[in-house]
Amino acid sequence: MFARRIVVVGTGYVGLTTGACLASLGHRVVCSDVDAAKVEQLTRGEVRILEPGLAELVQEGIAAGRLEFVVGSAGAVDEAEVVFLCVPTPMGSGGAADLAAVESVTREVRERLPHGCVLVTKSTVPVGTSARVAELVGRPDVPVVSNPEFLREGSAVHDFLNPDRIVVGSDSQDAAERVAALYARLGAPTVLTDAASAEMVKYAANCFLATKLSYVNAIAELCERLGANISDVTEGMGYDRRIGQSFLQPGPGWGGSCLPKDTAALMQVAEAADFDFGLLRATIDSNARQREQMVAKVADACGVGVESSLRGVRLGLLGLTFKAGTDDLRDSPAMAVARLLAAEGAELVAYDPGLRGDEPEPTEIMTLVDDPYLAAKGSAGLVLLTEWQEFRALDWSRLAGLLEGPVVIDTRNHLDPDVLRRAGLSWRGVGRRPVGV
Template identity: 90%
Template sequence: MFARRIVVVGTGYVGLTTGACLASLGHRVVCSDVDAAKVARLARGEVGIFEPGLGELVGEGIAAGRLEFVLGSADAVADAEVVFLCVPTPMGSGGGADLAAVESVVAEVAEVLPTGCVLVCKSTVPVGTSARVAELVGRPDVAVVSNPEFLREGSAVHDFLNPDRIVVGSASQDAAERVAALYARLGAPTVLTDAPSAEMVKYAANCFLATKLSYVNAVAELCERLGANISDVTEGMGYDRRIGQSFLQPGPGWGGSCLPKDTAALLQVAQSVGFDFELLGATIDSNTRQREQMVAKVADACGVGVAGSLDGVRLGLLGLTFKAGTDDLRDSPALAVAELLAARGAELVACDPGLRGDEAPLRGVVSLVDDPYEAAKGSAGLVVLTEWQQFRALDWPRVAGLLAGPVVVDTRNHLDPDVLRRAGISWRGVGRLPVG
């Protein structure tokens, strides 16, 4: 494999992982950003992203001379063979992706890209964006390629280096093959296609996963009403190779930085071409309802009824991030449930191993403590909202002695109900009958 001169524009979650991993594959990588303080920290090997293995990979790349960080993009791309766009594409008005950052970078680098350079859209962008970028660049000597990322927070380095597939799309076969060759050492199945299809793959995959999660949450509610056990049901489903084991865990709803914005974006794109994507709309609506169902479950466990007031009721929350192993609160279903509980009047004290306590979304909603026992102390009940492994190892008899109301609402089915029962605590899960 030939080592390439690569520039990665943007050092966020996707950009930094992409740059560090490509450097680990032997390429020479320059990562650029507009935040001078962030660039300085990264140049010292200081990674502020909560992602296992990423800090070590950045340090190794810097030490080997294959990874560096610079301010601004125009000078960085001067001798690049491949330029990756890894800038944010947040949800904009109407649910569509906001491409302002992508267009800004393209305008900055279009005239200074070397002849023969390949410009790669790594950010999640709507179908047709690569064609739009090619128009903005306006140079036939620069090819534009779509190469969507499939990284999960908490396992991004592993996902990059052990991919299920590599998807590359472009009108230029040569450019697509050059980008695919960057990953040759990984030995992953590679899909070479046109740019619109590559862009669609990312949205189609994420929206399918969201639909699968909404479906299993609906089945879990049906299990509760019929006296079935969702854990046994999903185990039986998961052995069917057509379905698989993944994304069959019920919970408080799906969230994070990808699924909410990608479902909204695809729905908006469908509407723009006159297609009524009813299934996707129902998936989104079901997810909103799931969060409300969790609040009703908590209210019922506290003895005020599913629609009762929680005014003045102290509740301890275990977890607020959208999933364990991250510090990400973006579209967190855990935080959404907390906000709904607060709106009902509950007084919330939370513990989350991934949070510092100064995060803006928490203000006015919840008080954060470092100790889960402090969250339990004097609470009418505990609510498990994020599946941190630390919570399984708590001293539950001690927790029982601290709680004012010995009940745990486990929205992730994360804890062992029998352990809690032996400690004198009632367990309420999702899609399963109460225990204790």
């Protein structure tokens, strides 16, 4: 494998992981960002993103001389063979992806790109973006390639270095093969296609996963009404190789930085193509309803009933991040449920091991504490919203003594109901019968 001179524009979650991992594969990587303070921190090997293994890779890359960080992208690309665009594409007006950052960086670097340099869109972008970027570049000697990322927060480094597949799309076969060769050491199946198809793969995959989760949440509600056990149902489903065992865990709804944004963006794409994507619309609507169902479950478990108000009811919350192992609150279903509870007048006290305690959004609607037992003290119920492993090991007898109401609403089916029952607590899960007093 030939080592390449690579520039990664953007040091957010995707950009930093991409840069550090490519450097670990032997390439020389320069990561650029507009935030000078962030660049200074990264140059010292300080990583503020909570992601297992990422800080170590950054530090190793710097020490080996294969990874460096600079301010600004224009000068960084002067000697690049491949440039990755890893800038934000947030949800814009009406749910469409906002491509302002992609277009701005493209305009900034287009005159500085060396002859034959490959420009790669790594950020999740709508179908047709590569064609738009090629038009903005306006240089036949600079091919544009789509190479979508498939990284899960909390396991991004592992996912990058152990991918299920590499997807590369371009109208230039040579450019696509050059980008695919960057990953040769990983030995993953590689899909070489056109740019539009590569862009569509990311949306199709994420929206399928969202649909799968919404389906399981609906089945869980049906299980509750019929007296079935969702855990046994999904186990039986998961052994079917056509279905698989992943994304079969019910919960308070799906969220995070990708699924909400990508489902909304694909809906926009479908509407622009005059296609009525009713299935995807139902997936999104079902997810919103799931969060409301969790609030109703809390009200019922705390004895106020679905028709009564939670005003003045103190609730302890365990977990706020969108998934365990991260510090990411973006489109967190836990936060969505917390906001609905606050809107009902509940007084919220929350603990999350991934948060520092100074995050602005949570502190506006709740009290953040640095101890799970403080969240429980005097509460009418304890609501588990994020599946942090350490919550399984809590002293539930001690928690039972601190709670005003002896009930735990486990929106992730994360805890052992028998452990809680022995501690004198009632356990309420999703898609399963209540356990305990």
